[in-house]
Amino acid sequence: xxxxxxxxxxxxxxxxxxxxxxxxxxxxxxxxxxxxxxxxxxxxxxxxxxxxxxxxxxxxxxxxxxxxxxxxxxxxxxxxxxxxxxxxxxxxxxxxxxxxxxxxxxxxxxxxxxxxxxxxxxxxxxxxxxxxxxxxxxxxxxxxxxxxxxxxxxxxxxxxxxxx
Amino acid sequence: xxxxxxxxxxxxxxxxxxxxxxxxxxxxxxxxxxxxxxxxxxxxxxxxxxxxxxxxxxxxxxxxxxxxxxxxxxxxxxxxxxxxxxxxxxxxxxxxxxxxxxxxxxxxxxxxxxxxxxxxxxxxxxxxxxxxxxxxxxxxxxxxxxxxxxxxxxxxxxxxxxxxxxxxxxxxxxxxxxxxxxxxxxxxxxxxxxxxxxxxxxxxxxxxxxxxxxxxxxxxxxxxxxxxxxxxxxxxxxxxxxxxxxxxxxxxxxxxxxxxxxxxxxxxxxxxxxxxxxxxxxx
Amino acid sequence: xxxxxxxxxxxxxxxxxxxxxxxxxxxxxxxxxxxxxxxxxxxxxxxxxxxxxxxxxxxxxxxxxxxxxxxxxxxxxxxxxxxxxxxxxxxxxxxxxxxxxxxxxxxxxxxxxxxxxxxxxxxxxxxxxxxxxxxxxxxxxxxxxxxxxxxxxxxxxxxxxxxxxxxxxxxxxxxxxxxxxxxxxxxxxxxxxxxxxxxxxxxxxxxxxxxxxxxxxxxxxxxxxxxxxxxxxxxxxxxxxxxxxxxxxxxxxxxxxxxxxxxxxxxxxxxxxxxxxxxxxxxxxxxxxxxxxxxxxxxxxxxxxxxxxxxxxxxxxxxxxxxxxxxxxxxxxxxxxxxxxxxxxxxxxxxxxxxxxxxxxxx
Numbered sequence: 001x002x003x004x005x006x007x008x009x010x011x012x013x014x015x016x017x018x019x020x021x022x023x024x025x026x027x028x029x030x031x032x033x034x035x036x037x038x039x040x041x042x043x044x045x046x047x048x049x050x051x052x053x054x055x056x057x058x059x060x061x062x063x064x065x066x067x068x069x070x071x072x073x074x075x076x077x078x079x080x081x082x083x084x085x086x087x088x089x090x091x092x093x094x095x096x097x098x099x100x101x102x103x104x105x106x107x108x109x110x111x112x113x114x115x116x117x118x119x120x121x122x123x124x125x126x127x128x129x130x131x132x133x134x135x136x137x138x139x140x141x142x143x144x145x146x147x148x149x150x151x152x153x154x155x156x157x158x159x160x161x162x163x164x
Numbered sequence: 165x166x167x168x169x170x171x172x173x174x175x176x177x178x179x180x181x182x183x184x185x186x187x188x189x190x191x192x193x194x195x196x197x198x199x200x201x202x203x204x205x206x207x208x209x210x211x212x213x214x215x216x217x218x219x220x221x222x223x224x225x226x227x228x229x230x231x232x233x234x235x236x237x238x239x240x241x242x243x244x245x246x247x248x249x250x251x252x253x254x255x256x257x258x259x260x261x262x263x264x265x266x267x268x269x270x271x272x273x274x275x276x277x278x279x280x281x282x283x284x285x286x287x288x289x290x291x292x293x294x295x296x297x298x299x300x301x302x303x304x305x306x307x308x309x310x311x312x313x314x315x316x317x318x319x320x321x322x323x324x325x326x327x328x329x330x331x332x333x334x335x336x337x338x339x340x341x342x343x344x345x346x347x348x349x350x351x352x353x354x355x356x357x358x359x360x361x362x363x364x365x366x367x368x369x370x371x372x373x374x375x376x377x378x379x380x381x382x383x384x385x386x387x388x389x390x391x392x393x394x395x396x397x398x399x400x401x402x403x404x405x406x407x408x409x410x411x412x413x414x415x416x417x418x419x420x421x422x423x424x425x426x427x428x429x430x431x432x433x434x435x436x437x438x439x440x441x442x443x444x445x446x447x
Numbered sequence: 448x449x450x451x452x453x454x455x456x457x458x459x460x461x462x463x464x465x466x467x468x469x470x471x472x473x474x475x476x477x478x479x480x481x482x483x484x485x486x487x488x489x490x491x492x493x494x495x496x497x498x499x500x501x502x503x504x505x506x507x508x509x510x511x512x513x514x515x516x517x518x519x520x521x522x523x524x525x526x527x528x529x530x531x532x533x534x535x536x537x538x539x540x541x542x543x544x545x546x547x548x549x550x551x552x553x554x555x556x557x558x559x560x561x562x563x564x565x566x567x568x569x570x571x572x573x574x575x576x577x578x579x580x581x582x583x584x585x586x587x588x589x590x591x592x593x594x595x596x597x598x599x600x601x602x603x604x605x606x607x608x609x610x611x612x613x614x615x616x617x618x619x620x621x622x623x624x625x626x627x628x629x630x631x632x633x634x635x636x637x638x639x640x641x642x643x644x645x646x647x648x649x650x651x652x653x654x655x656x657x658x659x660x661x662x663x664x665x666x667x668x669x670x671x672x673x674x675x676x677x678x679x680x681x682x683x684x685x686x687x688x689x690x691x692x693x694x695x696x697x698x699x700x701x702x703x704x705x706x707x708x709x710x711x712x713x714x715x716x717x718x719x720x721x722x723x724x725x726x727x728x729x730x731x732x733x734x735x736x737x738x739x740x741x742x743x744x745x746x747x748x749x750x751x752x753x754x755x756x757x758x759x760x761x762x763x764x765x766x767x768x769x770x771x772x773x774x775x776x777x778x779x780x781x782x783x784x785x786x787x788x789x790x791x792x793x794x795x796x797x798x799x800x801x802x803x804x805x806x807x808x809x810x
Contacts, residue, residue, distance in 0.1 A: 064355065076347050079354040081364045104352070141363070144386070148357040149345045153380040154289035154319035176582040177536040177736065179547040202544075221538035221545055221734040222727040247752055262544025408751040410722055413582035417720035417743060420770065422690070423777035428581055444693045446762035 006031045013110055016059045017083045022130050029127060033116040037109050039063075045101040046087060052097050054111040056086035061107035065099040078145075079104065085138045090114035092135065167206035168237070171266050176413045179219045179264030180205060185239070187259055191323045194290065195255065196231065196243045199265060207238035208265075211272030212297030213404060213432040217412045218242065218254065219264030226250040227409035227427075230268060231293035233300040240265075243293035243325065269412045271432045273298045273376050273402060281372045282310040284365065286387045288317050288358055288379025292325050294404050294431075295378050303336045310372070313339045313365060317358030317383070320344050321351040341365070358383065359390045370395030376432075378404040385442060388435055401435035422447055449647060450655040452633040456488040456514065458650050459597075460560070468558035468595060471527055473520070478506055480520040482527070485560075492517065499605035499788065502797030515561055515629050518605045519787050523716030524566055525573060527557050528590045535586075535723055536736040552589035562598045562623065564616030565608075568785040569716035570596075571622055575779040576719050595642060598623035602666040604673035607788030609801060612679040615785040617670040628663040635663040680801045681808060682772075682782065688808055689773040693765065697806045702761035704796050709742035711790035711798075712767065717775075717783045720748070743767050768800060 009031035013019055019027055037056075039045060046052035048067060058080055065078045065086075077099065080086055086101055091114045121128030169180045186198040199218075201207055208216075210230050217225040226248070232241040246255050257263070275298055283302065287295050295314075302312055314333070318324045321344050330340050341361045343354035354361065358379075367373055375391050377384045384403045391401060407419040407426040414428040422441035424430055441447055451459070463470050464486070472485045475492050485491065497517040498505045509516050539546045562570075570591075577587035601617040610616030619626040624643030627634035635655045638644045655663070712718040722741040727734045741748060743766050749756040757763045775783030784800075791799045 062354070073349065076351065076355045078356045079343070079360070081360070083364060145357050145360055148359065148383070148386060151382060152319070152345065153383050154317075154323065154345065171582075173581065174583045174588070175549055175585060177585075178549045179536065179538075181544060181547060183544070219538075219547075221540075221547075222725050222731055224725055225723075260543075264538065264545065264547050406751065407756070408749055414580050415576065415582065415584055415719065416722060416738075416741070417770075418722070418741075418748060420766070420774070422769075423774035425778070440690070441693075446757050446759065447693070447766075 009034050009036060009110055012036065012059050012108075013057060016057065018057050018110075019130055019134060021133070022127065026124070026127050026130070029120060029124065030112070030117075030131070031110075033120060034110050034112045037111045039103040039107040039109070041103055041105050041107075043103045043107075045103060045107075046097045048097055048100040050097055051095050052087050053090055053095050053114050054087060055091050055114050055117060057110040057112070058082050058084050058086060059108045059110060062104040063101045063107055064104050065101055067099050074100075078142075084142075085135065088135055088139060091117060091131075168209045169201055169205040169207065169265075170209055170268065171413075176266070176411075179217075179266050181262055182240070182265045184257060184259050184261050184263070190243060190325050194243060194245045194325070196241050197254070198232075199240045199242065199263075200238060202262070207236075208240060208268055209237050210234055210240075210268035210297075212275060212301055213273040213294055214268035214270045215294075215412075215431065216240070216242065216265050216267030217269070217409070218250070219266065220250055220253050220257075221264065223253045224250045225264075225266070225409075225412075226254070227269075227412060229294035229404075229431075231296045233304075234297050235300065235304060243290070243296075245290050266412065269427055271428075271430055273404075273432050274374075275301050278302065278374055279308045280310065281374055282312070282367070282369060284313045284315065284362070284367075284373060284375045284391075286315045286358060286362060286375065286377040286379070286384075288377075288383040289319060289323065290325075291377075291379030291383075291404070292316055295376060296326065298376060299333060299338060303333065303338060306337045311339070311366075311368075312337060313341070315341050315343075315358050315361040315365065317343045317345065317361070317379070320346055320348070321353070357386075359386050362387060362390045362394070365394075367394050367396070371397065371400075374400050374402070376402045381405070381442070398436040398439065399434065402432055403435055404431045405433060405438075406431065448655040448660060449636040449638075449652040450633055450659050451627070451636050451647075451650060451652050453514070455633070455650050455652070456491075459646075460485065460487055462646065462649055463558045463560075463595070468556045470558045470560055471524075472560035473515070473517070475506070479504060480506065480517055482520075482522040482524065482559075482561075488514070491515075491561075496603075497605065499607045499792045500797075501607065501791045501799050502794055504792050513602075513629055515599045515627075516603065518601060518603065518608060519563060519566065519789060521714050521789065521793055523714065523787075523789070524559055524562065524570060525716050525719075527559070528570070528587050528594065529573065529577065529584070529719065530586065531740045533586055533738050534735045535738050538734040538736070540732040549585070552586045554593070555590065556593040556595070557590060558595040558597065560597045560599075562596050562619075563601055563787075564598070564619045565610045565613075565785040565787045566716060567596065567598060567619060567622040568610075568613070568615035569787065572717045572775075572779065572781060572783060572785065573719065575781065576717075595646075596623045596625075597643075598626040598639075600626060600628040600663075600667050601670040602629060604670050604677060605788060605792070606677055607791040607799075608674050608786065609677055609679050609788060610786040611671075611674050612682060612801075613782060613784055613786035617674055618667060628666055630659060630662040630666055635659055678799070678801050680784075680786070680804055685782075685804065686773040686776045689769045689804075692807050693769070695807050697803060698761050698765045700806070701764050701798060701803055702759065704798055705760050705764045706795060707744045707746070707760045707763055708795060709744040710793045710795065712742040712744060713740065714789040714793045715771075716785065716787060716789070717771075718742070743770070768803060772800075772804065
């Protein structure tokens with residue numbers, strides 16, 4: 001990738017809030033192995049159970065995550081937007097996707113091949129630490145959000161005797 | 165509005181007579197009751213966030229937020245979810261039935277502090293009705309305020325309230341984003357908890373942004389944590405709490421939350437005032 | 448200062464009754480000294496005293512025939528100003544709806560005879576709750592306005608008294624119409640109001656001579672000396688101490704003893720928790736909204752939306768004590784506790800809030 005394209009990828013990542021702890025030089029190394037991807041609404045980015053080797057950083061737009069349960073059908077479980085990650089299993093798992101991702105609106109993402117990112121992280125541990133921190137923080141926010149969904153806070157409780 | 169039927173300080177147990185003028189079913193188990201005053205009592209002068217005690221003789225009272233336009237106190241919509249004895253009986257009453265009303269009670273959303281600022285309203289489920297009066301007041305004076313956003317989360321798409329008003333509100337300058345916790349086929353909108361909407365909302369001037377939130381306490385807590393992470397100072401958050409109401413006038417003791425009487429110091433409270441008590445279990 | 452001979456006590460009571468007052472005073476019932484309406488001085492517990500400790504109350508004969516030789520019992524004056532049951536409003540069916548009314552408070556006039564300093568303080572604490580907030584209780588307002596307070600300076604203390612820790616006694620300084628100090632043969636009398644002066648002028652009194660004044664001072668001093676020997680309560684920064692220790696281990700400890708029986712709240716002269724419920728006639732045409740004393744120790748007191756918030760004894764005891772000693776300051780600008788010791792005496796398992804506060808402070 002030429003240097004001006006790298007700069008614009010760096011800027012997109014910075015503006016979306018990713019890698020705030022990396023200096024410009026290190027961020028440029030990450031941007032150097034990344035590419036901007038645009039998807040129109042309704043495009044499938046990856047399928048549940050399928051293999052996908054890219055880690056995606058959402059810059060603009062939204063993607064819906066869906067999971068399929070036999071007899072119940074396909075259920076949308078989460079909408080992912082700017083500042084969030086898609087396909088973390090590519091980096092942390094075995095690249096088998098745990099959900100299907102479909103773009104909701106026109107979607108802009110920065111895609112990074114997971115193998116290239118792992119190689120970069122192995123060779124430069126400062127970058128590796130930052131990438132892992134970034135991923136961990138993203139996942140911990142996702143976990144809290146999932147727990148809040150699980151708590152089903154809006155369910156009406158059954159009331160028996162008293163006023164209210 | 166000629167005469168105002170607000171609760172008398174020295175005679176706070178006297179209920180006014182109101183009639184159910186219209187019942188609007190909203191979502192399963194939830195309906196909006198428009199109440200009007202009998203005779204020439206006029207109406208109620210109320211602030212956004214306040215509530216009334218609706219009285220069904222022989223059954224009891226329930227505390228319900230006023231969810232209408234404060235500029236028109238002669239028609240008082242109350243969006244009510246059937247939960248206990250009183251609301252179950254209320255749900256059986258026909259249009260034209262008479263009930264009692266005491267109020268308005270409680271503290272209010274400080275719309276007067278919003279002039280020149282950006283305002284974020286975050287509502288969860290049945291937490292939108294107590295915020296609707298704020299929307300009416302903000303939009304009535306739209307030019308006085310900066311960005312206005314409503315972030316609204318509900319359990320499922322078919323439990324979203326007031327959706328028929330969203331287009332009008334958007335056209336008058338309220339940005340609205342909606343999300344649901346879980347969905348079924350046919351929903352093409354956002355899925356996930358409402359905190360995610362707040363994580364991604366543009367907040368260009370956090371110091372000058374006020375946030376009002378109403379919904380389950382756990383939801384409000386995480387909304388406020390997210391708002392902190394976006395740079396809003398704790399003095400800029402206001403939340404509406406609920407407790408067992410019996411007298412609504414600060415004299416029966418039921419509604420206490422730490423040192424606060426939710427009926428008179430609340431229900432709308434500034435976060436930093438109650439922050440030490442929010443995470444104490446069984447307080 | 449005046450001196451009222453003992454045999455004039457009956458005249459005092461009779462005069463008040465003729466004036467239309469219901470005279471409420473200490474009297475013995477069910478082996479305790481309670482407050483009830485009396486007809487003459489014969490109804491007073493003359494020659495009796497009380498022995499009180501945590502979870503212990505007994506009456507004993509005195510060696511003398513003092514009229515007021517005891518301290519406080521299970522009743523407080525709140526049961527007259529803030530009655531245990533009262534109708535707050537009514538609803539009557541009309542042709543097509545309901546008519547709502549609030550009853551005019553009855554015009555009962557109470558004369559309280561034998562009010563202790565801690566009890567004057569307690570009434571003044573309840574004034575803040577019922578009269579000085581955004582809403583006024585109409586029944587309390589009427590009864591309080593009409594009430595005449597004839598105070599009695601304590602001449603002894605029970606082991607459970609700690610008025611000095613709460614700055615409420617043992618001496619009556621203000622808030623009374625008359626204040627009596629019992630000595631041999633009668634009472635020295637201090638006048639606290641015009642109504643008190645006018646009442647006293649209708650009785651046969653003399654000017655209290657030096658001997659009588661000295662005897663009264665000595666009698667009052669005995670109370671001071673006795674309460675000084677008692678366990679007290681250190682109230683330094685108590686609001687922050689308790690509200691800053693809501694997860695202290697002591698709450699678990701007291702919860703293992705507390706029965707959540709509500710005795711303490713019933714006997715406490717400042718507790719005001721109540722509930723209003725519906726009482727209907729058989730045809731559901733006339734409904735009364737009846738207020739009854741309630742207690743934060745009752746399980747359903749904090750019920751809301753399908754669940755109870757304070758669902759164990761630990762959280763309910765914590766609510767009571769932190770409200771009484773800490774939150775009350777935020778809400779009313781004073782402590783809710785006047786140091787009368789009733790909650791200690793009448794707790795069946797003898798929980799002593801002086802110990803509980805000390806335990807939280809001590810660690």
